[in-house]
Amino acid sequence: xxPKLMLRRMREWPRWTIIPIGLLLAGFAIALGxxxxxxxxxxxxxxxxxxxxxxxxxxxxxxxGSCHDCHFSLSALEASAADPSTxxxxxxxxxxxxxxxxxxxxxxxxxxxxxxxxxEAAHEGLVPDMSAEKPEECLICxxxxxxxxxxxxxxxxxxxxxxxxxxxxxxxxxxxxCHGGVGHGFDPVSGETFCSMTVCLDxxxxxxxxxxxxxxxxxxxxxxxxxxxxxxxxxxxSTETWAEVDLRIxxxxxxxxxxETACFQCHQYPDFKGLNNVxxxxxxxxxxxxxxHDCAQCHDAGATWDMVAQTWNEHAEHWDQYKGQHLxxxxxGCHFEGYTNLDPSCDTCHQLPDSHEGGRDAIDCxxxxxxxxxxxxxxxxx
Amino acid sequence: MAEHYWGWLVAIYLFLGGMGAGAFLMASVVxxxxxxxxxxxxxxxxxxAGVSGPLVLIGTVLLIxxxxxxxxxxxxxLWMFTNFQSVMTWGIWILTLFIPLAxxxxxxxxxxxxxxILSRLRKRxxxxxxxxxxxxxxxxxxxxxxxxxxxxxxxxxxLLSVVSAVPxxxxxxxxALFLVSAVSTGMGLTFxxxxxxxxxxxxxxxxxxxxxxxxxxxxxxxxxxxxxxxxLNRGGEAAESARLIVLGNxxxxxxxxxxxxxxxxxxxxxxxxxxxxSHGYVSGILSGVGIVIAGLFVRYLIVAAAIPVTV
Numbered sequence: 050x051x052p053k054l055m056l057r058r059m060r061e062w063p064r065w066t067i068i069p070i071g072l073l074l075a076g077f078a079i080a081l082g083x084x085x086x087x088x089x090x091x092x093x094x095x096x097x098x099x100x101x102x103x104x105x106x107x108x109x110x111x112x113x114g115s116c117h118d119c120h121f122s123l124s125a126l127e128a129s130a131a132d133p134s135t136x137x138x139x140x141x142x143x144x145x146x147x148x149x150x151x152x153x154x155x156x157x158x159x160x161x162x163x164x165x166x167x168x169e170a171a172h173e174g175l176v177p178d179m180s181a182e183k184p185e186e187c188l189i190c191x192x193x194x195x196x197x198x199x200x201x202x203x204x205x206x207x208x209x210x211x212x213x214x215x216x217x218x219x220x221x222x223x224x225x226x227c228h229g230g231v232g233h234g235f236d237p238v239s240g241e242t243f244c245s246m247t248v249c250l251d252x253x254x255x256x257x258x259x260x261x262x263x264x265x266x267x268x269x270x271x272x273x274x275x276x277x278x279x280x281x282x283x284x285x286x287s288t289e290t291w292a293e294v295d296l297r298i299x300x301x302x303x304x305x306x307x308x309e310t311a312c313f314q315c316h317q318y319p320d321f322k323g324l325n326n327v328x329x330x331x332x333x334x335x336x337x338x339x340x341x342h343d344c345a346q347c348h349d350a351g352a353t354w355d356m357v358a359q360t361w362n363e364h365a366e367h368w369d370q371y372k373g374q375h376l377x378x379x380x381x382g383c384h385f386e387g388y389t390n391l392d393p394s395c396d397t398c399h400q401l402p403d404s405h406e407g408g409r410d411a412i413d414c415x416x417x418x419x420x421x422x423x424x425x426x427x428x429x430x431x
Numbered sequence: 432m433a434e435h436y437w438g439w440l441v442a443i444y445l446f447l448g449g450m451g452a453g454a455f456l457m458a459s460v461v462x463x464x465x466x467x468x469x470x471x472x473x474x475x476x477x478x479x480a481g482v483s484g485p486l487v488l489i490g491t492v493l494l495i496x497x498x499x500x501x502x503x504x505x506x507x508x509l510w511m512f513t514n515f516q517s518v519m520t521w522g523i524w525i526l527t528l529f530i531p532l533a534x535x536x537x538x539x540x541x542x543x544x545x546x547x548i549l550s551r552l553r554k555r556x557x558x559x560x561x562x563x564x565x566x567x568x569x570x571x572x573x574x575x576x577x578x579x580x581x582x583x584x585x586x587x588x589x590l591l592s593v594v595s596a597v598p599x600x601x602x603x604x605x606x607a608l609f610l611v612s613a614v615s616t617g618m619g620l621t622f623x624x625x626x627x628x629x630x631x632x633x634x635x636x637x638x639x640x641x642x643x644x645x646x647x648x649x650x651x652x653x654x655x656x657x658x659x660x661x662x663l664n665r666g667g668e669a670a671e672s673a674r675l676i677v678l679g680n681x682x683x684x685x686x687x688x689x690x691x692x693x694x695x696x697x698x699x700x701x702x703x704x705x706x707x708x709s710h711g712y713v714s715g716i717l718s719g720v721g722i723v724i725a726g727l728f729v730r731y732l733i734v735a736a737a738i739p740v741t742v
Contacts, residue, residue: 053712056628056712059628059629063545064474064477064544064545065477065481065541065544067477067478067481067625067628067629068477068478068481068482068537068541070478070625070628071454071478071481071482071620071621071624071625072482072485072486074620074624074625074719075447075450075482075486077720078723078724078727079443079446081720081724082688082727082731083439085688085724086684086731089683089687089688090680090681090683090684092683093681093682093683189596189739190596
């Protein structure tokens with residue numbers, strides 16, 4: 050069939066078929082490209098090679114084959130180790146080459162010859178820790194690292210370390226001191242694993258740094274708005290969990306259950322201020338017709354909400370019978386319809402007993418009885 | 432041989448992303464300008480609308496496969512949606528918005544060309560109307576999608592140009608080159624290839640199209656030359672990268688496939704087509720293939736010739 054006839058036949062197909070044909074043409078171009086590129090490479094008359102540089106070698110996962118052969122296999126390591134019992138220390142999880150650093154290939158950081166089969170040849174020129182021996186090569190990618198990591202609330206001396214490296218006088222703190230084997234499954238940035246706090250503290254201690262460098266604030270950035278005035282250990286008492294705090298430094302007393310409450314039940318994270326130090330910052334009043342923001346005027350922080358504080362005298366000013374057995378009655382016992390305009394007549398709550406039948410019902414109880422005395426001791430003569 | 436950051440998968444993604452965006456732009460132009468309605472059947476609109484979504488989607492899947500985490504822990508990609516300091520986050524948002532819109536355009540265009548599809552759907556889905564306002568839908572989808580298509584095409588260049596460790600890439604010329612190349616490959620696929628195959632006489636109706644294509648091929652040549660000349664002048668790794676492309680191991684691919692077959696030949700075909708108001712089957716199809724292959728290889732060579740800075 051001639052090409053022209055084929056084209057004519059094609060034009061009789063449903064119109065939508067031009068879409069898969071278009072996709073096939075795109076695929077054909079890619080396939081053609083994949084075939085032609087090696088041919089073009091092979092036919093190239095001029096073999097200009099780039100200057101061999103560490104990164105140029107580095108971005109070649111494929112050049113690390115013999116590294117993988119041994120370091121991914123415990124048996125291979127044991128077979129080649131002088132002391133097989135130590136071989137496990139050199140075992141690397143095969144999955145680690147899928148991490149960003151792992152994908153650079155072993156040679157990127159460790160040098161050597163990743164295509165040599167013999168152990169000695171493969172390890173020639175080996176760099177166990179690139180960040181210690183050639184720290185400037187870490188800066189090819191990591192030239193601009195932050196001094197603070199807000200997400201983790203951490204303070205780190207990146208700027209200082211980088212400045213030393215750039216000046217050509219690397220200090221004795223290396224990337225690997227904190228970031229360990231970033232190419233071997235350790236990924237502090239994603240948080241898959243984390244750098245233990247003792248790594249920092251031990252290092253600070255070994256270097257005889259100022260005593261303040263052993264404080265929490267040396268590395269941790271306090272998230273609270275009191276962090277400029279207080280250090281972490283002014284309040285926090287645990288190195289395991291921030292939740293354990295010593296409340297003695299709290300600017301206002303925290304009586305009763307307040308002392309048992311977690312900080313952020315009252316304070317909005319991360320700020321500690323912003324509260325008016327009044328009860329209604331946190332509590333919702335159970336009554337709207339009485340009282341203001343200061344619940345403590347009537348209620349005792351150490352007691353139940355159902356009762357008013359023993360120390361509250363004002364209630365007696367409103368009602369002189371607030372004494373005796375009345376002190377044991379819950380608020381709602383009398384104030385069942387609100388807190389104001391309560392009729393002080395005794396018969397609001399009390400019923401006239403049978404013994405009073407005969408005309409005494411019109412007399413107010415308090416004429417004869419007092420709330421802090423038993424009913425019978427106040428019975429009038431006659 | 433220069434070892435590089437990224438390989439074929441990324442080059443193909445950059446190519447498919449660019450060509451998909453370019454195809455969408457072409458279809459939108461013929462739709463919004465009314466050119467689509469001047470002839471009974473416009474393969475440019477149908478192919479442009481139909482392939483843009485699948486091409487960009489396939490490219491994106493390749494990109495995800497190229498990321499180690501894309502295979503092992505694909506959910507980690509979701510984290511990238513919120514890191515607005517990263518160019519990749521812009522790209523993810525652009526692609527997330529563009530891909531469904533491109534698919535929608537493709538579906539609407541196919542239904543517009545084949546009204547029987549809606550009738551068949553109505554037999555099962557009775558709530559569907561007898562007809563749809565296809566042109567009105569496309570009047571919304573095309574302008575919005577075109578903005579996203581331009582963003583997609585530019586983004587494929589920005590993705591490389593922000594890598595400061597590779598001097599060849601680290602230039603604003605690259606996003607401009609990728610945008611122009613995207614439009615050019617989109618035209619190559621939807622007009623030179625598809626239109627020549629389906630309705631050759633379309634060239635006589637759209638007689639100014641060769642001139643537009645000439646301008647884009649010319650711009651692509653100029654921007655590619657600018658990228659390489661600037662790199663050669665900068666010296667160091669940038670010049671080494673450029674030398675790899677122009678004189679080194681990639682030179683045959685560059686001069687034969689990109690410059691010769693992908694730029695000079697289509698340029699000549701379009702000069703002829705502009706003068707004669709048409710071009711032949713073979714020259715039209717070969718010109719389209721050349722432009723598309725050049726679009727792929729421009730990206731591949733730029734990716735493959737990356738030489739990072741040394742300290």
